[in-house]
Amino acid sequence: MVTAIIVAAGKSERMGSGMDKAFLSLGPRPVLAYSIMAFEACHAIDRIVLVVRKGQLDAAKSMCRIYGISKLTAIVQGGSRRQDSVKNGLEAMDPDTTVVAVHDGARPLVTPELIEETVKSAQRYGSGVAACRMIDTVKHVEKSLTVDHTIDRSKLWLAQTPQTFKASILRKAFEKLAEDGGTCTDESSAVEALGEPVKLVEWTRPNFKITTPADLPVAAALLR
Numbered sequence: 506m507v508t509a510i511i512v513a514a515g516k517s518e519r520m521g522s523g524m525d526k527a528f529l530s531l532g533p534r535p536v537l538a539y540s541i542m543a544f545e546a547c548h549a550i551d552r553i554v555l556v557v558r559k560g561q562l563d564a565a566k567s568m569c570r571i572y573g574i575s576k577l578t579a580i581v582q583g584g585s586r587r588q589d590s591v592k593n594g595l596e597a598m599d600p601d602t603t604v605v606a607v608h609d610g611a612r613p614l615v616t617p618e619l620i621e622e623t624v625k626s627a628q629r630y631g632s633g634v635a636a637c638r639m640i641d642t643v644k645h646v647e648k649s650l651t652v653d654h655t656i657d658r659s660k661l662w663l664a665q666t667p668q669t670f671k672a673s674i675l676r677k678a679f680e681k682l683a684e685d686g687g688t689c690t691d692e693s694s695a696v697e698a699l700g701e702p703v704k705l706v707e708w709t710r711p712n713f714k715i716t717t718p719a720d721l722p723v724a725a726a727l728l729r
Contacts, residue, residue: 507624508552508602509544509667510594513537513565513610514583525558526715527610532725536715537565538572539613539728545574547617549624550606555580556594588689592679604628606669607692611715613724615667622706623669630704631674634693635665637708662705665712668692674701
C-alpha cells in the first residue's frame with residue numbers, strides 16, 4: 506500500500522498577516538486543493554493523510570468533500586516543526602503502508618506523473634526525491650555581501666517534494682531523529698542521517714513552493 510502524507514501545517518510567516526497559505530485562493534481553488542487532487546488522480550497512490558494547522562481540521566475536511574477526495578483516510582493536526590507534522594502523519598497512516606510519499610501542500614504544481622515517478626523509484630531503490638538541477642551560478646559569501654568564491658553548480662540539486670521512501674526506512678529515520686534529539690528540514694535529510702542512500706528523481710517542469718504573495722500570480726499563470 507502506498508500512502509501520501511500531504512503537509513500543510515506551516516506558519517506561512519512570509520505570506521504576512523497571519524494568513525494560512527494552504528487555504529488562500531489560487532485561481533478557482535485553494536492552494537492545498539491542487540496537491541490533494543493530484544494525489545487523488547495518481548493511480549500509484551492508495552491512501553492520503555492530510556496534516557494541517559490547529560483550527561483548520563474542519564476546513565480541510567470540507568475541502569476534501571467538495572473536491573471528491575475518496576482516498577483520504579485521516580486529517581491530523583500538525584506540530585510546531587515540519588518534522589513533528591510529518592511524524593503525526595506517519596502515526597496516522599495505515600500500518601500496512603509499504604511506501605510513503607511526503608508532499609508540501611504549498612506546491613500546487615505537482616502532477617500525478619511526478620508522484621508516480623517518485624513512487625517507482627522508492628519501490629525500486631528505497632527512495633525517490635523530486636529534484637531539479639541548479640541552473641544559476643552560485644556564489645559563496647562569508648560576510649558583507651562580498652563574494653568569497655563561486656561554487657561548482659554541476660553537483661548541486663534543489664530538493665523538492667514529493668519525497669517518497671519505503672515506509673520502513675522513513676520510520677527508522679524518524680525514530681533515530683527523535684532518539685538523537687535532532688532536527689531536519691526535509692525527510693531526505695533524516696534518511697541521509699540514517700546512512701541510507703537517497704535517490705533523486707529529476708523533474709524539469711515547475712514545481713515550486715508558494716512562499717510569498719508574489720508566488721501566487723506566477724503559480725496561477727502556470728496552472729492556466
